[in-house]
Amino acid sequence: MHCCSHIILLFGQAICTVGDNCYRAVTFLKEGMLVWILFLLCQVGAPALAQDLCQRDAPNGYKVRISLKTALGEDAYEWNQSEMFFFQATMAFAMRRHFQMETYNVDNIILCVQTSRVSFWFVVTSPDNTTMLIPKADVEKAVRMSRHRINNAFLLSDRTLEFLGIYPTLAATVNPDTPPWLIVFGVVIGAVCAGIIALLVSSLLQKRRKEKGMTEDGQDEEDMQVKGVENGINLDGTYNRGFTDDDRFTKL
Amino acid sequence: MRLQLPNPGLEDRILSHEELDKLETEEAGRGDRPKWDNKTQYMLTCVGFCVGLGNVWRFPYLCQSHGGGAFMIPFLILLVLEGVPLLHLEFAIGQRLRKGSVGVWSAIHPYLTGIGIGSMCVSFLVSLYYNTIMAWVMWYFFNSFQETLPWSQCPLNANMTGLVSECERSSPVDYYWYRETLNTTPDIDNTGGLQWWMVLCHVSAWALLFICISRGIETTGKAVYITSTLPYVVLTIFLIRGLTLKGSLNGVKFLFTPDMNELMNPTTWLDAGAQVFYSFSLAFGGLLSFSSYNSVHNNCEQDAVIISIVNGATAVYAATVIYTIIGFRATEKFDDCISGNILTLLNTFDLPEGNVTESNYDQVLHSLNGTYPEVIQGLNLKTCDLNSFLSEGVEGTGLAFIVFTEAITKMPVSPVWSVLFFIMLFCLGLSSMFGNIEGVLVPLQDLGVFPKSWPKEAIAGITCVLCCLVGLIFVQGSGNYWLSLFDSYGGSIPLLIIAFCEMVGVVYLYGIDRFNDDIEFMIGHKPNLFWQITWRFVSPAIMFVIFVFYFITKVQETPMYKAWNPESDNFPTLEEKEYPTWIFAIIFILAGIPGLSVPLTAIYKCLRNRCCKKDNEFKQDDLNTIAKQVQLTDEATKNKPDIPETADGR
Numbered sequence: 001m002h003c004c005s006h007i008i009l010l011f012g013q014a015i016c017t018v019g020d021n022c023y024r025a026v027t028f029l030k031e032g033m034l035v036w037i038l039f040l041l042c043q044v045g046a047p048a049l050a051q052d053l054c055q056r057d058a059p060n061g062y063k064v065r066i067s068l069k070t071a072l073g074e075d076a077y078e079w080n081q082s083e084m085f086f087f088q089a090t091m092a093f094a095m096r097r098h099f100q101m102e103t104y105n106v107d108n109i110i111l112c113v114q115t116s117r118v119s120f121w122f123v124v125t126s127p128d129n130t131t132m133l134i135p136k137a138d139v140e141k142a143v144r145m146s147r148h149r150i151n152n153a154f155l156l157s158d159r160t161l162e163f164l165g166i167y168p169t170l171a172a173t174v175n176p177d178t179p180p181w182l183i184v185f186g187v188v189i190g191a192v193c194a195g196i197i198a199l200l201v202s203s204l205l206q207k208r209r210k211e212k213g214m215t216e217d218g219q220d221e222e223d224m225q226v227k228g229v230e231n232g233i234n235l236d237g238t239y240n241r242g243f244t245d246d247d248r249f250t251k252l
Numbered sequence: 253m254r255l256q257l258p259n260p261g262l263e264d265r266i267l268s269h270e271e272l273d274k275l276e277t278e279e280a281g282r283g284d285r286p287k288w289d290n291k292t293q294y295m296l297t298c299v300g301f302c303v304g305l306g307n308v309w310r311f312p313y314l315c316q317s318h319g320g321g322a323f324m325i326p327f328l329i330l331l332v333l334e335g336v337p338l339l340h341l342e343f344a345i346g347q348r349l350r351k352g353s354v355g356v357w358s359a360i361h362p363y364l365t366g367i368g369i370g371s372m373c374v375s376f377l378v379s380l381y382y383n384t385i386m387a388w389v390m391w392y393f394f395n396s397f398q399e400t401l402p403w404s405q406c407p408l409n410a411n412m413t414g415l416v417s418e419c420e421r422s423s424p425v426d427y428y429w430y431r432e433t434l435n436t437t438p439d440i441d442n443t444g445g446l447q448w449w450m451v452l453c454h455v456s457a458w459a460l461l462f463i464c465i466s467r468g469i470e471t472t473g474k475a476v477y478i479t480s481t482l483p484y485v486v487l488t489i490f491l492i493r494g495l496t497l498k499g500s501l502n503g504v505k506f507l508f509t510p511d512m513n514e515l516m517n518p519t520t521w522l523d524a525g526a527q528v529f530y531s532f533s534l535a536f537g538g539l540l541s542f543s544s545y546n547s548v549h550n551n552c553e554q555d556a557v558i559i560s561i562v563n564g565a566t567a568v569y570a571a572t573v574i575y576t577i578i579g580f581r582a583t584e585k586f587d588d589c590i591s592g593n594i595l596t597l598l599n600t601f602d603l604p605e606g607n608v609t610e611s612n613y614d615q616v617l618h619s620l621n622g623t624y625p626e627v628i629q630g631l632n633l634k635t636c637d638l639n640s641f642l643s644e645g646v647e648g649t650g651l652a653f654i655v656f657t658e659a660i661t662k663m664p665v666s667p668v669w670s671v672l673f674f675i676m677l678f679c680l681g682l683s684s685m686f687g688n689i690e691g692v693l694v695p696l697q698d699l700g701v702f703p704k705s706w707p708k709e710a711i712a713g714i715t716c717v718l719c720c721l722v723g724l725i726f727v728q729g730s731g732n733y734w735l736s737l738f739d740s741y742g743g744s745i746p747l748l749i750i751a752f753c754e755m756v757g758v759v760y761l762y763g764i765d766r767f768n769d770d771i772e773f774m775i776g777h778k779p780n781l782f783w784q785i786t787w788r789f790v791s792p793a794i795m796f797v798i799f800v801f802y803f804i805t806k807v808q809e810t811p812m813y814k815a816w817n818p819e820s821d822n823f824p825t826l827e828e829k830e831y832p833t834w835i836f837a838i839i840f841i842l843a844g845i846p847g848l849s850v851p852l853t854a855i856y857k858c859l860r861n862r863c864c865k866k867d868n869e870f871k872q873d874d875l876n877t878i879a880k881q882v883q884l885t886d887e888a889t890k891n892k893p894d895i896p897e898t899a900d901g902r
Contacts, residue, residue, distance in 0.1 A: 180397055
């Protein structure tokens with residue numbers, strides 16, 4: 001209502017300067033009516049002025065698009081005047097948070113062009129001068145800073161509460177120090193190396209056991225025959241080596 | 253009158269039936285030839301070799317692109333007429349002659365040694381690139397142990413202002429596959445250098461393979477208990493999960509809806525024949541080897557039929573599972589597409605939410621188009637067609653690493669499904685690698701390339717190291733292009749030639765009569781009329797027809813390859829490029845050498861015999877195999893009076 005008081009003061013000043021010799025009684029009545037008319041005009045005019053500031057494709061405004069059903073499905077709440085007021089309050093909060101000196105109020109956020117999609121335009125006016133709009137870049141900075149809080153206030157996300165023109169910042173990918181695949185690779189290759197070593201060792205042992213077994217067998221047979229044991233039966237006399245089968249000593 | 257080409261000296265080169273029986277009754281420790289611990293190991297190894305990546309990513313694509321359910325008809329017919337007879341033939345001849353591929357063919361006739369050498373070359377070439385696919389699977393497996401899978405979102409660019417441009421223009425899964433995994437170069441001329449992360453995976457794949465094959469079937473026989481059974485478990489889990497997802501039945505319906513007109517198209521029959529042939533891993537020499545470790549009286553006829561049925565059934569089962577997941581993905585994409593369009597309409601015309609839904613979308617669009625045509629035109633709404641999403645490039649590596657991984661990111665608890673899927677792929681591939689490597693190692697041993705005194709582990713180790721080093725071609729920047737080159741030329745035409753020569757060699761050189769008697773000796777009854785007809789006429793004819801058509805098709809078309817080029821105009825569609833001229837030399841080496849090894853070795857042996865003029869020219873002096881040792885000891889024991897002499901080797 002600052003604009004109205006300004007206008008009334010100005011007009012009042014103008015009236016007083018016009019007539020130095022004020023006919024108090026008549027002029028007082030006239031002033032009262034004028035003030036009353038001005039007041040009425042202000043009530044109509046102020047929103048009209050505000051409407052001029054906020055319009056479709058406003059140079060300093062942003063379009064907001066809300067997709068409640070996509071985000072919440074069955075639990076979607078209804079978008080009504082109270083929600084619009086909440087939006088104004090949230091935006092005022094965002095502006096306050098960004099410009100810490102200035103006290104923004106709900107009145108500073110002007111909404112217009114509402115559709116049933118649910119989408120609307122908004123502009124932000126300066127707290128000191130209601131005719132002055134805050135530039136787009138500053139609004140963007142404020143929104144970016146508090147985007148997370150704004151989203152959470154409405155139970156929405158970057159995708160379902162869109163500020164057309166303000167792109168959401170991409171989530172930085174978490175890069176672990178060691179890539180996880182190297183860890184799995186290390187495990188697998190460790191198991192494979194252990195397997196190869198076990199294999200080589202077991203084949204070496206097998207080979208050694210075979211060689212040992214063969215020499216032992218040869219020894220045993222000879223000893224047994226010399227001692228006169230054949231097929232486990234002790235025979236009398238000693239075995240004559242001259243009659244042994246030569247084949248035993250030459251292996252194929 | 254049976255057609256039989258002259259084959260002198262055959263009886264001297266092979267064991268007689270009596271000798272075979274004696275081999276059976278002798279103690280196990282006596283023979284150096286390995287044996288299966290039990291029948292289950294043998295069956296699982298063969299099933300594992302046959303059931304490979306092709307069942308998962310080639311058959312479903314063929315099925316869907318050639319008329320769905322109608323494709324089953326040529327597939328089953330050719331399975332019965334081509335697959336089963338060839339399989340039975342390989343099993344029977346391996347079991348009878350008890351040697352690896354080189355040994356068998358040189359025993360049948362020395363001029364046919366080339367078949368064995370050709371098999372060995374093809375097995376070698378295929379092993380090289382197949383294990384690189386294993387390396388890729390391992391890379392994805394290692395990267396699956398993260399909460400957000402790395403291929404589910406695009407990374408941020410350097411300034412953190414947006415997503416990486418290459419990723420934004422294509423998709424996160426494409427970017428992850430072509431850039432972060434392969435780091436592909438725009439064409440095959442740029443090698444792009446070795447990609448260190450891929451080298452690590454490559455080395456680990458070969459190291460794991462080495463452990464499993466280090467002692468031949470002693471170790472692979474144990475490994476197949478897991479690698480051959482785990483894929484079925486995982487497929488079942490995916491089937492149950494898939495059927496509970498939205499849209500899965502769309503996929504299955506799309507897969508099996510028959511289009512009978514496709515049966516008139518000759519390409520359908522050709523593709524079915526080729527798929528049956530490659531799916532059975534015939535002519536690699538691996539099945540021959542595996543069969544030779546069996547006891548002589550093993551029922552190879554029954555085995556061949558069982559394995560064919562299992563292979564065919566697995567292909568159909570895997571196709572169903574894959575298409576439930578693909579149906580889910582296509583439905584998700586379709587829903588996203590429609591939702592995107594609906595949102596655009598709502599935003600443009602400021603309509604309340606819920607006014608336009610999937611059901612009245614077309615109606616609303618039509619009415620809006622009537623009232624505001626220019627606005628609608630300016631919106632560039634995407635056309636959403638479920639069928640086009642279902643038929644999006646779904647074969648080969650594209651299926652596993654792009655389409656399926658994308659589907660997995662949309663499922664809840666993605667890392668679990670990713671881990672399961674890549675373990676399944678790894679097991680499928682590893683069990684096929686066992687057969688491939690067997691087809692390389694045993695001929696090397698038979699040819700005497702390595703000294704006899706060297707232990708098996710050393711031979712396997714050296715082969716693995718050599719293959720690993722040569723395989724480094726495939727882990728460069730351009731590795732993907734080299735791999736498809738090897739796949740199209742190394743693993744296709746030569747196999748057809750070798751399989752055809754195998755059939756002709758056994759039926760007409762070894763003699764179908766002798767072969768029938770052998771089978772009667774081994775399994776107790778003569779093979780019936782079906783086997784006779786297919787072995788002698790039907791299967792060789794089918795092989796010949798397929799070979800001629802493939803040869804003509806391949807020779808007529810200019811060899812092209814699809815490249816991932818971010819600078820091309822149609823990016824992200826792959827760019828079709830012509831191969832440079834020096835590639836033709838490589839193609840000749842890949843396809844020509846294994847294929848030509850059959851006639852070339854025959855000519856070489858013929859010339860050697862003519863110029864050297866030795867007596868007993870067809871004796872196996874140059875091949876130091878187990879059979880020869882057995883014959884020597886038999887000769888020694890024959891001199892003792894207590895063993896009666898047989899007049900005729902049979």
